[in-house]
Amino acid sequence: MPSEADKSNTCQTALLGVCLSKQPATLLKEVEQLCGAPVHARLGTEYNVGGADVSEQGPFIVINPYVLKETKTRQEAAIVHELLHLKLRAKGFGGVKYEPTETRFYNIAGPFLEEMVGLIHAPIEHYIIFPEMRGMGFDPGIEVKHYCSSVLEGKEKEPIDDDQRAVFFFRALLETNDQKLISKLMSFYESKHWNGPMALGKKLAQIVKDSNPRAPDDVANVYASCMNTLLERRARLEFKGWFYFKRGRFEVKVARMWIVPLIQL
Numbered sequence: 001m002p003s004e005a006d007k008s009n010t011c012q013t014a015l016l017g018v019c020l021s022k023q024p025a026t027l028l029k030e031v032e033q034l035c036g037a038p039v040h041a042r043l044g045t046e047y048n049v050g051g052a053d054v055s056e057q058g059p060f061i062v063i064n065p066y067v068l069k070e071t072k073t074r075q076e077a078a079i080v081h082e083l084l085h086l087k088l089r090a091k092g093f094g095g096v097k098y099e100p101t102e103t104r105f106y107n108i109a110g111p112f113l114e115e116m117v118g119l120i121h122a123p124i125e126h127y128i129i130f131p132e133m134r135g136m137g138f139d140p141g142i143e144v145k146h147y148c149s150s151v152l153e154g155k156e157k158e159p160i161d162d163d164q165r166a167v168f169f170f171r172a173l174l175e176t177n178d179q180k181l182i183s184k185l186m187s188f189y190e191s192k193h194w195n196g197p198m199a200l201g202k203k204l205a206q207i208v209k210d211s212n213p214r215a216p217d218d219v220a221n222v223y224a225s226c227m228n229t230l231l232e233r234r235a236r237l238e239f240k241g242w243f244y245f246k247r248g249r250f251e252v253k254v255a256r257m258w259i260v261p262l263i264q265l
């Protein structure tokens with residue numbers, strides 16, 4: 001039996017010391033070809049869930065340090081997850097940039113709107129990339145499943161308001177296909193009288209499933225659509241096309257989202 005050290009010596013491709021098996025290694029090569037540069041990987045902070053983007057130095061992924069304490073499969077899954085986000089970036093799926101029509105409104109609502117990029121835009125991308133992860137033998141919903149279970153067991157803080165409750169339910173529906181967990185979550189919501197946010201979460205997930213986004217414009221439009229459903233009478237979001245800019249020799253693309261307040265803050 002080769003020792004762990006011997007095995008790492010024979011490793012062909014590794015990121016952050018994690019040896020990548022065949023399919024993840026092929027994915028890394030594909031992403032590097034699409035980006036035209038090597039992918040850098042670094043550890044984030046414990047508060048950072050991970051990420052993928054392009055800086056002046058080139059494409060990079062960020063992995064939460066706790067991942068390295070997990071099993072080899074979970075470590076590879078986290079790397080593959082971020083590589084697939086990066087692959088979307090390389091294929092023209094951009095991030096989101098709000099273009100507020102009113103500064104005062106944005107000063108107050110900005111942090112909430114920015115948070116929704118992580119809580120709604122990322123899950124829309126997950127809807128596209130998770131089947132690919134499953135095809136490689138990984139369980140992409142494991143993070144959100146653990147998080148839901150922790151909330152149900154009272155180990156993690158409950159979502160604090162109706163927006164957070166709706167979005168939490170939306171993520172659970174979109175990112176896991178664990179019917180048992182969804183049923184438990186439904187009973188939990190009913191016991192809390194969170195029926196409105198639960199219905200809204202279902203509606204948001206259905207918007208994504210019905211539109212089945214496949215292209216960059218689809219993702220931007222479905223994001224605007226989800227946000228308009230969530231914001232309802234508070235503000236209106238409009239996708240106004242793409243904004244391109246340079247980071248070093250790399251071109252970065254973001255969806256311009258006009259945000260028009262419908263209420264006075």
Ligand SMILES: [Zn+2]
Nearest residue numbers: 081085122126
């Ligand atoms: Zn993600």
